[in-house]
Amino acid sequence: MSKLALPLVSGLALALTAGAAFAQVPAGYPATYSATVDAAKKEGKVVVYGTTDAAAANVLVKDFEALYGIKVEYNDLNSTELYNRFIAEAAAGQGTADVTWSSAQDLQIKLVNDGYAAAYKSPEVPSLPSWANYKDTAYGVTYEPVAIVYNKRLVPEGDVPKNHADLLKLLTSKPDAYKGKVTAYDPERSGVGYLFFTQDDLAWKQAWDLFKAFGKTEIKLYTSAGAMIERVTSGEHLIGYGVFGSYALSRSKKDPNIGIVLPNDYTLIASRVAFVSGKAKNPNAGKLFLDYLLSKRGQTIIANQAELYSLRDDVEGEATVAKVKAVVGDKIRPIKIDDDLSSNLDATKRLKFLKQWQAALKGN
């Protein structure tokens, strides 16, 4: 966490609160928004299910509470848990999340298509990239580059791949040095892994060559970012492929051994998707929270304290679109939040891709 940024943001928050104290309608919002704010205050709280860890989410939660005086009940869950819990609670007709905010983009889209979300056009829409808006219902909130991480201690400067092609070259030219030393999410056991690898397939025609090279160097596949980053920092593995840049960034601040590469041929951009639940007990507070996440104020915190990368062009700070673009230029490739994502969940398609994947690992 960057502690330095805190006084700055608090100051900013204070200024904003003072400015908007009267009607509490953020600048640029329609005047009718004050009705939503009033209703939300009457609801008094908002229940959020999120996959973002509590430490990162807490800064947002505290700021939102300070802004509106509405209590946030933030539940930190993993994406499968979030999905299981949400659909069961919705079916039981009992209280469930007012807002869900998950890194499993495909599952979120499925929930929208299955009718679990309330359509809501956020006043922030004009400030968002179009790929991050799904049917004026679900919105991408973050802008997280999918990175390659490496062990600075053990990987020679000349070996550090600058992009996917470099990595492919490295693995084919030095297969022995990197045998068993590369790691990635397992697409067979991790939803994120599956998503990233299918995106590679779409983005790059040599993707399958890279996957075959993975097979030749006996890549080690994991189910969690923690396991991967930990083993790269220890030197058990040297290169971690396809890791959330946000996790790598916060880790690299504590541990100088972690090097981060945003590939300059193309960098996938993942985004945590949020929507207001159709079964929300506090729908207005839910809308407020969603708008807050997308607002400049929320996004500034996302960029500077939560280290999740902001997707707004107008936000400044460390983890921002500008910073990513400074490295990879226009080679950014956001994972579009669209219907293609939900077809990711088609079992037949999945099994077919995984079969191909297994074959590639065996070198076929």
Added chain:
Amino acid sequence: MADLVIENLKLRYGALDILKGVSLSVEKGQIVALLGPSGSGKTTLLRCVAGLEEPFAGKISIAGKPFFDGAAGLNLAPEERGLGLVFQSYALWPHKTVFENVAYPLKLRKVSGADVKSRVARALESIGIGHLGERYPHQLSGGQQQRVALARALVYEPPVILLDEPLSNLDAKLREEARVWLRQLISDLGLSALCVTHDQVEAMAMADRILLLNGGVVEQQGTPEEMYAKPVSLFAAEFMGANTRLPGIAKVGPGGAAILDIGGETLSGIACGPLADGGKSAGVIRLERIRVADGPGPNRLKMTLAAEMYLGERYELLFKRGDLQVRTFSTTKLAGGDHWLEFPAPSLWVCALEG
């Protein structure tokens, strides 16, 4: 009036018949001993009376009140029977003091605190352990534990007291004293008692009547004298007293007299149970009835003295002839070699050997 009546009681564990129809009655003020080898069902019978086992047929009643009736489906719970039971292991509760152990039944009967105190004190006093009230069972000797167990079973004045091998955990000397003391105590209190034992001496010493069980059926019952002097089967004859067995062939003589043929020599005796002419049989005689005679005569056999043991007040002698072995006693030391032994006809029972 009969205090405890048991009629045709039957009990089974799975496929195993334990009691095959046992009847008995205990008169008021009587001590009845249930005697038998292990596995004869005597403890099971006692537990049926206490309500700790459930028979499937028969009746048990005390002072006319039915406790168990197989046909009517009646079976009172143990706590509803109000009997006193003394366990073989005494079953004193280790977490309660002597006083608490004995007071517990009174508390259950909602006796007032002061009364509990005085009645427990009296009970402990009467059996000579008044000073041990504050101790825990594990701080007591075996004899003291037995007394506490008795006090606990007697303190609420049950009409019938049931004793399961009450003396078996005591050493030999203590056991003889305790037996006298126990008998006295029960008759002083005017109680009826049913007492399980495997020790025939103990049974005879303590009981007014003995019930001999064998394989779940009553083999014989009667006063100690009858049991000792008039057995009705080989089992009964051999179970009581110390005996010698003489294997042979039975011949039924004129007028029902029984004759035992031992390798051509014959001894006459009393038939014990039904006898088949020419059937394999055994003569059974109490050791103390065999006499060392001065020469040949009727009912005498010539045998060789094989061993002689000095017991203090007398000698125990072992005689042999071929496979035949006979033990007896003598007040004087005997010279080695051959002697004539006499087996008096009125004391020699001739019983059919089964199988």
Added chain:
Amino acid sequence: MPFAVFRLAVIAIMASAVLAPIGLIVYQSFLDAPFFAPRVHFSLDAYEFVLDDEDFWEALRTSIIVATGMTAISVPLGVVLAFLMARTDVPGKSFLEPLVLVPIFMSAVVLAFGYVVALGPVGIVSTFVKDILGTVPWNIYSVASITIIAGLTHVPHVYLYTAAALRNVGTDLEEAARTTGASPWRVALTVSLPMVTPAVLYAAVLVFFLGFELFGLPLVLGDPKGILVLATYLYKLTNKLGVPSYQLMAVVVVAIILIAIPLVGLQRWLLKSANRYVSIRGKAAKRAPLRLGALRWPAFALILTWFMVSVGIPVIGIAIRSVVTTWGEGVHLSEVLTLAHYRDLVDYPNAINAIVNTILIGVVGGALSVACYTAVALAMHRWNSGWTRLADYLIMIPRAMPGLVAGLAMLWLFLFIKPLAPFRATLFSVWVAYTTVWLAYGTRLVAGTMLQIGTELEEAGRSVGASQGRVARDVTLPLVKSGMLAAWLLIFLIFVREYSTGIYLLGPGTEIIGSLMVSLWGTGAIDLVSALAVINILIISAGLALALRLGVRLHG
């Protein structure tokens, strides 16, 4: 209240606590969608899919190998350990005794990660060995390693049952053998061991069964190579199809239950053939421990080695990880020392709350659970009836649910059974879930001590006029007091490390250490996970030390 009513009521409550989640899962296995979905049909497709899935058979095969292997390792070691501790003059017994049980209370994920830090390819021990030998002669990411580690960490289960049985074998039997000229070792092999065989076999069956629900170890150690066992197969199943498929998970649970049922039957049979009804009676002779002579210190070394390998090394691994910024090849640990992770933890939202909740559910929840287990044990105590047979099977079944599924089933119950709904987001629901899942363990603990009460002590109560209920209150319960205290301690320790069962029931305010660890693990904050794990271990050690100090005896 008549005792029979109490009995039936307890069994009925217990049965519904067990059958509700299990029934729901079995029902779910025959559907084609989540049971709460609007359109749902009966279907055998889920069975067809799982039985056709080669991963399932692979996972089953690995589970069988691991279960068999760990049984083969833990049984002989556990028996030797029990013999040394219960019967010999091995030095430092009072110090070793609590240590021996520690592996039971360690969270398997924590242990497994500790092994990675210590013995992994670039682990602290491994790099040291590599400097000497030039190579690391082991690979902890293999089925063999998982089996060995699982075997070592399940030694306490065998130890517990065998030591208790050994303490019940009369001293005279062993002394008789010594006087006829047998050496202590011969006595052990030819007298003591045969006497406790039923108990050993019972424990063996238990360990074998526990092998099928292993989760934490294969999750961490099987990760790099994608080794699957039944419980981790559930994860893969979810992902393969993209969306969690409850019917498929349910089928796997049904498969585990089908494995469990004959094992429970086998255990019952073994118990029957064991001399189960051993009484506390008379004055037990003071037992003179067998003298090991020259073997004393080697025996001590053996126990210590086992302890170091199964607990010491991973715990040291975790502890080191919690005070360094980084580790691994080419890192000098002395240069990267830090206490920052602990400081971060203090700032971490709800971390303190989680620690408090964990202790609360361990201490208070543990006590309440023991009360429930005691009620169940009392209800089944010396009750020869078909109900107890049924209850014996029921008790075991929740163990057949991997934590992941148990957690889901509990969520469903608290959602769809209306009277329970208000309790969903409270610690109460977590407690109910824990209590149900650990029913078998807790009830056996209490029932074990109850069986040691001589029957006649209870019959004596009946014969002097106490009803069954009064006997239970005035005789049975006071006599098992120390057993209940020990059970409380053990359940406390288990609850403190448990998490997966409650994962869906936790919310803001009801976090526990385990759930925090899981969420931190997912984001890669393994430094914080390590610090939390160390705190968890400290709580466990403190609980253990305090209880032993207060005179709680763990067994016998």
